[in-house]
Amino acid sequence: MTIEFLHRTAFVLLAIFVASAATNAQSSARANANTGPGWQWPASSDGITYVPVCWENPAGWQNETLSVRNTILTTWGRAAKVNFYGWAQCTTNAKGIRILIADTRSNSGIGRFLDGDRNGMELNFTFRNFSPGCQAENRRYACITSIAVHEFGHALGLMHEQDRADSTCNAEKSKSGGLLLTAYDPDSVMNYCNPRWNNDGRLSPLDIKGIQILYGARSAVPVTPPKPSVTPGRLTITDTLNTAAGQRWEHIIMQFGSNNIRRDFALNENRTTVSNSWTFNTTGTYCFKIWSNTLYTDGLYYDGYGEGCWQLEAGKSYAASVRFKTGTGKKAFDIVLTSGN
Ligand SMILES: [Zn+2]
Structure with missing residues (x-):
C-alpha cells in the first residue's frame, strides 16, 4: 500500500x-x-x-x-x-x-x-x-x-x-x-x-x-455543530405568473445551496406570485438549479431549466425573481439578484 x-x-x-x-x-x-x-x-x-x-x-x-x-x-x-x-x-x-x-x-x-x-x-x-x-x-x-x-x-x-x-x-x-x-x-x-x-x-x-x-465516552446525545459566528444570510426567490405573456399555470422546483435543498413554486390563476427562502450560514459560492413546467394559453406545456452560482455574504439578504431569458424558447432561466443589504 x-x-x-x-x-x-x-x-x-x-x-x-x-x-x-x-x-x-x-x-x-x-x-x-x-x-x-x-x-x-x-x-x-x-x-x-x-x-x-x-x-x-x-x-x-x-x-x-x-x-x-x-x-x-x-x-x-x-x-x-x-x-x-x-x-x-x-x-x-x-x-x-x-x-x-x-x-x-x-x-x-x-x-x-x-x-x-x-x-x-x-x-x-x-x-x-x-x-x-x-x-x-x-x-x-x-x-x-x-x-x-x-x-x-x-x-x-x-x-x-x-x-x-x-x-x-x-x-x-x-x-x-x-x-x-x-x-x-x-x-x-x-x-x-x-x-x-x-x-x-x-x-x-x-x-x-x-x-x-x-x-471518556460521549453520551448518545448528538453533537450540535458550533453556532455560526455571523448572522445567517437569506435568499428569497419570487416567481410571478406572467399572464401578459400567456402563462396560465406554472410549477417550478428550485434547489439551492451546499445541501441542495429543494423548494416548490406552484402558481395558477388564483395564486400568481409565490416566494421561497433559503438560509446559508457562511459567506461563499452558492449554486442553484431550477426546473419548470408551464402551461400557456395555447394549451401547450413548456419545460424550462436553468442553473448558476452566486457569491453570497453571510448576514445579508438577497432577493431575486425568476425570468425566462429572451430568445431561448422558454427553455432557460435568468435569475437576477436584485438586492443585498
Ligand atoms: Zn500518521
Missing part, C-alpha cells in the same frame, strides 16, 4: 511512550496522563475536553475546511468527550490545533504538544505532489476527510497502530512500543496495513474504544 503519512514528531512520541510504558494498565495510564507527561489534552471541570482548532490559510477552501470540520465532529468528536471548536482563521497567537493547508505529505504533531504550534498540522487539499491518485474530483473529498481523521487521531495523542510490538504490519514500523489502549487493531484508522486506506475515514470499534478510554 501507499504510505502517506509522516511523523514529524516521532522522537517526541517515542519519549511519550517510554514514559507511559511503566503504567500500561489503562486506569493508571489515564491518571498518569493527567498528571504526567502532558501529551493528553486536559478535560474541563464538566468532563469535556475542549480543543480549539483554527486554519492558518483558509481563504478559498471553504468547502474543504467545512468537510474536515464536519468529519471530525462526527467521528472523534462524536465518539469521545472532545469538543473541537473554533475552526476560523488562526490569529497570531492562537492556541490549539493550527492547520496549514499545503500540498505536502499530510502530518500532525502529537497530542497537546502541538497546542498553539504554528502549522502544527498540515493537510493536503490538492494532491498535486503527494497522493496524486486523490486528485480526481470524485476521490478528492474522500481523501481529504479520511486523512483528516487519521491526523486528528495524532492530534488527540494516538500513535500508529503498526508500531506496536505485537503488530504484524511492517509498513514504516518504528517499533516505539507505547501505551496500549486496546488489543491490536488491523482496522484502525491509525494502521498503515489497513487494506482500507485510513479505514475510509471511519473509526473502527477499537478506535472508538481507545479514544473513549482516553477522553
Whole structure:
C-alpha cells in the first residue's frame, strides 16, 4: 500500500511512550496522563475536553475546511468527550490545533504538544505532489476527510497502530512500543496495513474504544455543530405568473445551496406570485438549479431549466425573481439578484 503519512514528531512520541510504558494498565495510564507527561489534552471541570482548532490559510477552501470540520465532529468528536471548536482563521497567537493547508505529505504533531504550534498540522487539499491518485474530483473529498481523521487521531495523542510490538504490519514500523489502549487493531484508522486506506475515514470499534478510554465516552446525545459566528444570510426567490405573456399555470422546483435543498413554486390563476427562502450560514459560492413546467394559453406545456452560482455574504439578504431569458424558447432561466443589504 501507499504510505502517506509522516511523523514529524516521532522522537517526541517515542519519549511519550517510554514514559507511559511503566503504567500500561489503562486506569493508571489515564491518571498518569493527567498528571504526567502532558501529551493528553486536559478535560474541563464538566468532563469535556475542549480543543480549539483554527486554519492558518483558509481563504478559498471553504468547502474543504467545512468537510474536515464536519468529519471530525462526527467521528472523534462524536465518539469521545472532545469538543473541537473554533475552526476560523488562526490569529497570531492562537492556541490549539493550527492547520496549514499545503500540498505536502499530510502530518500532525502529537497530542497537546502541538497546542498553539504554528502549522502544527498540515493537510493536503490538492494532491498535486503527494497522493496524486486523490486528485480526481470524485476521490478528492474522500481523501481529504479520511486523512483528516487519521491526523486528528495524532492530534488527540494516538500513535500508529503498526508500531506496536505485537503488530504484524511492517509498513514504516518504528517499533516505539507505547501505551496500549486496546488489543491490536488491523482496522484502525491509525494502521498503515489497513487494506482500507485510513479505514475510509471511519473509526473502527477499537478506535472508538481507545479514544473513549482516553477522553471518556460521549453520551448518545448528538453533537450540535458550533453556532455560526455571523448572522445567517437569506435568499428569497419570487416567481410571478406572467399572464401578459400567456402563462396560465406554472410549477417550478428550485434547489439551492451546499445541501441542495429543494423548494416548490406552484402558481395558477388564483395564486400568481409565490416566494421561497433559503438560509446559508457562511459567506461563499452558492449554486442553484431550477426546473419548470408551464402551461400557456395555447394549451401547450413548456419545460424550462436553468442553473448558476452566486457569491453570497453571510448576514445579508438577497432577493431575486425568476425570468425566462429572451430568445431561448422558454427553455432557460435568468435569475437576477436584485438586492443585498
Ligand atoms: Zn500518521
